[in-house]
Amino acid sequence: MDLNKLRETAAGIVSRDDVKYLIGWRRGTFGYRAAPYFVEDAAGVEELIFSPLCISNLAAYLTLVEKLPVPRGQEPDQRKVALLVKGCDSRAVNQLLVEKGIKRDQLVVVGLPCPGMVDWKLLAEKYPETEAPVEISWKGDDFLLLYNGQEIVVPRAEALAEKCRLCRHPNPLISDVTVGEPVQPWAPAEDSGVAEVEAKSTPERWAYWEEQFSKCIRCYSCRNACPLCYCEDCILDRLDPTWVNRAVNFSENTAFHLARAFHLAGRCIECGECERVCPAGIPLGKLNRKLAHTVREEYGFEPGLDPEAEPFQASYKPEDPEEFIL
Amino acid sequence: MSEQFEPNIVAFLCNWCSYAGADLAGTSRVQYPANIKIIRVMCSGRVNPLFVVNALQQGADGVLISGCHPGDCHYMEGNFYARRRLKLLKELLEFIGVDPRRFNMSWVSASEGHKWKEVVEKAVEDARAAGPFDQFRRRQIGW
Numbered sequence: 001m002d003l004n005k006l007r008e009t010a011a012g013i014v015s016r017d018d019v020k021y022l023i024g025w026r027r028g029t030f031g032y033r034a035a036p037y038f039v040e041d042a043a044g045v046e047e048l049i050f051s052p053l054c055i056s057n058l059a060a061y062l063t064l065v066e067k068l069p070v071p072r073g074q075e076p077d078q079r080k081v082a083l084l085v086k087g088c089d090s091r092a093v094n095q096l097l098v099e100k101g102i103k104r105d106q107l108v109v110v111g112l113p114c115p116g117m118v119d120w121k122l123l124a125e126k127y128p129e130t131e132a133p134v135e136i137s138w139k140g141d142d143f144l145l146l147y148n149g150q151e152i153v154v155p156r157a158e159a160l161a162e163k164c165r166l167c168r169h170p171n172p173l174i175s176d177v178t179v180g181e182p183v184q185p186w187a188p189a190e191d192s193g194v195a196e197v198e199a200k201s202t203p204e205r206w207a208y209w210e211e212q213f214s215k216c217i218r219c220y221s222c223r224n225a226c227p228l229c230y231c232e233d234c235i236l237d238r239l240d241p242t243w244v245n246r247a248v249n250f251s252e253n254t255a256f257h258l259a260r261a262f263h264l265a266g267r268c269i270e271c272g273e274c275e276r277v278c279p280a281g282i283p284l285g286k287l288n289r290k291l292a293h294t295v296r297e298e299y300g301f302e303p304g305l306d307p308e309a310e311p312f313q314a315s316y317k318p319e320d321p322e323e324f325i326l
Numbered sequence: 327m328s329e330q331f332e333p334n335i336v337a338f339l340c341n342w343c344s345y346a347g348a349d350l351a352g353t354s355r356v357q358y359p360a361n362i363k364i365i366r367v368m369c370s371g372r373v374n375p376l377f378v379v380n381a382l383q384q385g386a387d388g389v390l391i392s393g394c395h396p397g398d399c400h401y402m403e404g405n406f407y408a409r410r411r412l413k414l415l416k417e418l419l420e421f422i423g424v425d426p427r428r429f430n431m432s433w434v435s436a437s438e439g440h441k442w443k444e445v446v447e448k449a450v451e452d453a454r455a456a457g458p459f460d461q462f463r464r465r466q467i468g469w
Contacts, residue, residue, distance in 0.1 A: 197421065198421070200423075202420075202423050202424075202425055202426075203423065204423070205421065205422060205423030206422065206424070206461065207423070208423070209422040209423055210423075210461070243376045243379075245464070247465070249465050251383055251462055251463060251464045251465055252464070252465075254422070254462060255376075255379050255383055258375075258379050258419075259376055259379065261418060262375050262414065262415060262418060265414045265418070266414070287421070287422075290417070290418070290421045291417065294413075294414060294417045295414070298413075299410075313407070313410060313411060313414075314407070316406035316407055316409070316410055318396065318397070318406070320406070320409055320410055321413065322396070322409055322413075324413060324431065325409070325432060325433060326431065326432035326433075326449075
């Protein structure tokens with residue numbers, strides 16, 4: 001990945017009059033962190049990075065921006081927002097366009113073909129986090145780590161994030177500008193996490209999820225970090241009617257997670273943000289991937305591939321499967 | 327002889343077909359198990375999956391959802407949406423370890439009083455085989 005080319009392109013975009021800012025990544029303050037970065041002028045692009053640490057999905061910021069009422073006599077800011085997207089992020093953008101959550105003409109999409117991201121937690125097992133930021137880059141298929149002054153080649157299998165192992169679309173599916181050469185998609189690994197749970201008996205599955213859901217502290221991070229959870233009035237927050245109580249106990253936690261997973265059925269683009277941000281380490285990705293798998297296998301639908309597609313749960317086909325109906 | 331477990335089943339019936347079908351079963355004096363608590367909704371497409379989750383949280387041992395046959399919906403397409411949605415819910419519930427026998431869905435038209443009887447018998451039998459479902463019950467919060 002040629003960072004100079006990315007910075008050049010970014011500088012060109014942010015200096016346009018019709019662009020408000022560009023959302024990208026910059027180096028975090030320590031260890032393996034990369035922080036979201038809002039570039040407002042051409043001078044700011046120097047800090048922009050794209051490395052195997054840029055795992056977060058920035059598409060969430062498109063809908064997180066607070067829309068304050070415009071004072072009387074003033075025009076609303078109609079300038080565009082530019083966004084750096086990897087393959088998975090571009091699917092989130094597509095899905096947002098399908099749902100009319102954002103407008104295409106208010107968006108400049110900079111596509112970055114993604115050779116796969118590292119899961120820093122896997123990396124930290126062998127190379128603990130340092131106080132100074134660590135540099136990582138791609139080297140062939142593997143990762144090149146600049147750690148305490150020495151160069152270490154980390155094999156791909158050792159540090160690749162789970163969502164990237166399962167990735168089917170590493171190249172951006174929507175972009176105005178693409179920086180870098182398209183990567184060759186790799187064969188997605190078999191989803192061992194979901195298969196493992198499916199192989200259990202019904203009571204064992206219940207016991208497994210009981211243990212997982214009991215850990216939940218109901219911080220709502222999974223919902224907030226999700227690029228596709230952007231309802232202004234979320235049913236999980238609503239008090240009248242209270243579908244899910246605020247109480248932190250197993251029953252309410254389960255209802256919460258069922259509702260969250262269900263609301264992403266046929267919409268989840270498997271960017272893995274929910275699982276990544278979860279402070280309790282609940283494997284939320286398994287719930288999402290299970291539903292995504294059902295939607296893909298039984299309905300032949302994959303969200304986020306086509307900005308013109310019909311939303312899955314708001315459409316139907318007369319020949320949909322109904323073998324489960326009495 | 328020990329007493330047989332009587333499951334508690336919540337049924338969501340659409341106003342135009344299944345509710346009328348259950349009514350027909352009643353007026354035709356068809357005998358069917360009394361474990362069903364019917365909630366009338368205007369269309370099976372009205373059934374929010376959270377209704378099902380909530381029923382299970384409040385102590386239902388099983389849930390039955392019934393609507394018009396595909397193509398017969400009073401609102402043209404409501405039951406098609408319900409079919410997609412509830413299929414996913416069924417998969418999800420099964421995945422987290424809820425016995426699949428606790429969740430049934432059926433198409434019963436207004437003239438199928440006898441089919442309604444069979445559906446209820448099947449749902450009750452299924453829920454009975456699955457046993458009481460207390461693990462998911464909402465905890466009462468005493469102040």
